[in-house]
Amino acid sequence: MAFITLDDAAWERQRTRVLLAGPPNTGKTTSFRTFPYTPENKLHALLYPGEKGGASVPRDPGIKAYVWEHDPIKAVASSSVVSQVFIRTREIISGKHGPCQTFAGDGLHKFISFILDDVTGGAFFDGEDFEARLYGKAYNVFLDYLNEVILSPIPYAVFTCWDASEADRAKKPGEKASDVPSHTYPDLPGRLAKLIIGEFAVVVNAQVRTSLDPKKPSEFLWQLRRDDTIWGCGVKGPMEITSKLPKHCPQDWRILERLLRGEG
Secondary structure, eight states: OOOOOOOHHHHHHHHTEEEEEOOTTSSTTGGGGGSOOOSSSEEEEEEOTTOOGGGGSOOOTTEEEEEOOOOTTSOOOHHHHHHHHHHHHHHHHTTTTSOEEEEEEEOHHHHHHHHHHHHTTTHHHHTOOOOTHHHHHHHHHHHHHHHHHHTSSOSEEEEEEOEEEEESSOOOTTOOGGGSOEEEEESOSTTHHHHGGGGOSEEEEEEEEOOSSTTSOOEEEEEOSOOSSBOSOEEOSOHHHHTTOOSEEESOHHHHHHHHTTOO
16 A cells, blocks of 8 residues: 555546446446447446346447346345455456456446445345444445445446436425425435545436437437536546536547547
8 A cells, every 4th residue: 555656547547437327228338338348358347236237238249248147036145245246346357257448337326225235234125224324334335346446457447327316405385396406416325426426537427318300319418517407427637628528428438538638
């Protein structure tokens, strides 16, 4: 453990840690195909237990995907699930399953649920009360996991999670819930929804714009800058670059990477 000089290689690695947040069916998993990989130096996509987006993983010889499977009749302890996620992730980033150009973790919101259930001794999934301090323990396990990937030498790391709305204030008498202003963050419990924004250099919100013209295809976009309602996005970098970023760009890492280098 020691300080290192932030040289060009270390700076580049910071910039290639990406979180894709957004509602279901907005292109998050499909956009994995735009991240770097080759048939020899693959993109390894780990779908966290409970994640049902396997059909969205691009079928490509350069993409190797891992899907959780267990006998639904046999109970599986959450501690075992969490342990298996750590083990498989370490195997991927260590090269046990072949060279890895990009690590892709799909469905972080599902993984934190298993961590919470583990640290609460099963109370979380059973809907039982548990001590609030256990949230902090779960956050630490989750962030330790993220750091194992983020601080690894893997050139690119991308994760997905759903987003969710959070009310700006309590509902006033006579108001409907829809009348209360709200903002959107990644769909993670408590403080973790905000904490995770600081863990990544690039956090985008995935969106789909559907044209009124049925002959025109829908646009799949990433929102790069927060606004009055979408708070869970943002890009770290030199001000001379981030200040010129557009609010939206196509869901294509190759395009966004050029923008982050000031080449857009």
